[in-house]
Amino acid sequence: MTYRVGIINVTGYAGMEAARLLWNHPAAKLVAATGRSLAGQRLGDAFPSLGLYAALPITETIEESVDVVFSSLPTAESAKACAPFVRAGVKVIDIAADFRLKAPGAFEQWMGGGQPHPAPDLLAEAVYGLPELNRERIAAARLVANPGCYPAAAILALAPAVKAGIIEPSIVVDAKSGISGAGRGSGGGFGYSEVNEDVSAYKIANHNHQPEIAQELGALRGGDEPRVTFVPHLVPMTRGIHATCYAPLARDVTQAQVAELYREFYRGAPFTSVAAAPPHTKHTLGTNRCLVHPVVDARNGMLVVASVLDNLGKGAAGQAIENMNLMLGLDQAAGLQLPAVYP
Ligand SMILES: NC(=O)C1=CN([C@@H]2O[C@H](COP(=O)(O)OP(=O)(O)OC[C@H]3O[C@@H](n4cnc5c(N)ncnc54)[C@H](OP(=O)(O)O)[C@@H]3O)[C@@H](O)[C@H]2O)C=CC1
Ligand SMILES: CC(=O)N[C@@H](CCC(=O)OP(=O)(O)O)C(=O)O
Numbered sequence: 001m002t003y004r005v006g007i008i009n010v011t012g013y014a015g016m017e018a019a020r021l022l023w024n025h026p027a028a029k030l031v032a033a034t035g036r037s038l039a040g041q042r043l044g045d046a047f048p049s050l051g052l053y054a055a056l057p058i059t060e061t062i063e064e065s066v067d068v069v070f071s072s073l074p075t076a077e078s079a080k081a082c083a084p085f086v087r088a089g090v091k092v093i094d095i096a097a098d099f100r101l102k103a104p105g106a107f108e109q110w111m112g113g114g115q116p117h118p119a120p121d122l123l124a125e126a127v128y129g130l131p132e133l134n135r136e137r138i139a140a141a142r143l144v145a146n147p148g149c150y151p152a153a154a155i156l157a158l159a160p161a162v163k164a165g166i167i168e169p170s171i172v173v174d175a176k177s178g179i180s181g182a183g184r185g186s187g188g189g190f191g192y193s194e195v196n197e198d199v200s201a202y203k204i205a206n207h208n209h210q211p212e213i214a215q216e217l218g219a220l221r222g223g224d225e226p227r228v229t230f231v232p233h234l235v236p237m238t239r240g241i242h243a244t245c246y247a248p249l250a251r252d253v254t255q256a257q258v259a260e261l262y263r264e265f266y267r268g269a270p271f272t273s274v275a276a277a278p279p280h281t282k283h284t285l286g287t288n289r290c291l292v293h294p295v296v297d298a299r300n301g302m303l304v305v306a307s308v309l310d311n312l313g314k315g316a317a318g319q320a321i322e323n324m325n326l327m328l329g330l331d332q333a334a335g336l337q338l339p340a341v342y343p
Pocket of ligand 2: 181
């Protein structure tokens with residue numbers, strides 16, 4: 001059987017990447033793709049990188065019958081588009097941030113610009129789409145909230161340590177992103193001459209991914225959220241997230257014990273693995289992989305974990321397809337086993 005897939009907003013980077021990855025999927029086929037500005041054009045004409053989709057039209061809305069929908073609309077627009085599909089029995093994966101934060105008022109504060117959530121009942125049932133933590137719940141879900149790119153890297157870096165209680169609940173996440181994390185639609189300040197050979201922090205300790213990281217790490221501690229200081233940076237590369245995460249050790253553990261704890265936690269996870277050396281973003285470029293590298297800083301009683309992923313892969317579209325596979329009862333890794341683009 002081949003499942004029929006629709007992408008809402010194929011004109012953004014995340015939607016385009018979902019289309020790219022779906023091309024070789026053994027059990028799912030892209031049959032509909034929407035895009036406000038390019039409706040009426042063929043996907044393969046509009047984006048030469050997707051030229052293999054020579055016949056697929058970009059439409060304003062999804063009219064085809066579909067089994068699964070990905071939404072990669074801007075945050076706060078996405079929930080409105082997702083809701084009718086969920087209610088019609090279509091499996092929905094929201095790549096935007098609309099269904100991630102569960103605390104009362106969190107959507108309004110961080111995403112909705114003060115506006116109430118357009119589908120609060122669906123917000124309550126949406127499952128956070130990180131299979132390393134929620135595999136069974138994702139498989140049973142009608143609606144999955146795909147993680148943000150920074151949270152995917154940070155949560156995967158820290159989950160084994162938080163779950164095992166080896167660190168204090170006082171965490172610093174220092175993360176860097178490639179420019180594609182800001183999307184195609186990002187306005188001024190992202191031109192080549194401005195971002196090339198430049199590094200800057202932004203939204204210091206005030207980014208909507210901070211509550212997302214705290215929420216999901218808190219779920220591993222019975223709902224008791226750790227303190228998370230999150231500082232994102234923009235670096236001059238196209239794709240990739242590098243997160244360096246720091247927390248005080250709560251007890252004496254050796255490097256060998258922590259390495260074994262992490263290997264055990266990710267045993268059987270098809271896309272997250274423990275790297276023996278500090279990983280590079282390029283090791284994950286174009287893939288759905290995340291590499292984590294925990295180090296015990298015994299001199300200072302700290303755990304330091306470096307993690308890398310592709311913001312459009314495990315940080316967005318690859319993760320969305322992995323979630324789709326689980327929701328449809330397919331092999332979790334179907335269509336996603338790719339070596340990285342290197343160098
Ligand atoms: N980029 C990344 O690394 C990641 C992105 N995400 C999330 O995925 C979603 C898409 O991000 P990304 O692909 O980067 O975004 P892009 O900026 O690349 O694309 C967004 C597109 O959305 C369309 N658009 C803008 N406003 C509206 C609107 N009001 N209604 C309908 N369409 C609109 C525009 O297309 P048009 O001109 O055709 O209207 C625009 O090109 C966002 O919610 C983002 O937060 C999640 C994880 C990682
Ligand atoms: C470099 C850059 O600008 N990155 C984006 C993260 C993109 C992402 O993951 O977006 P959502 O969580 O909103 O879906 C940012 O900091 O907002």
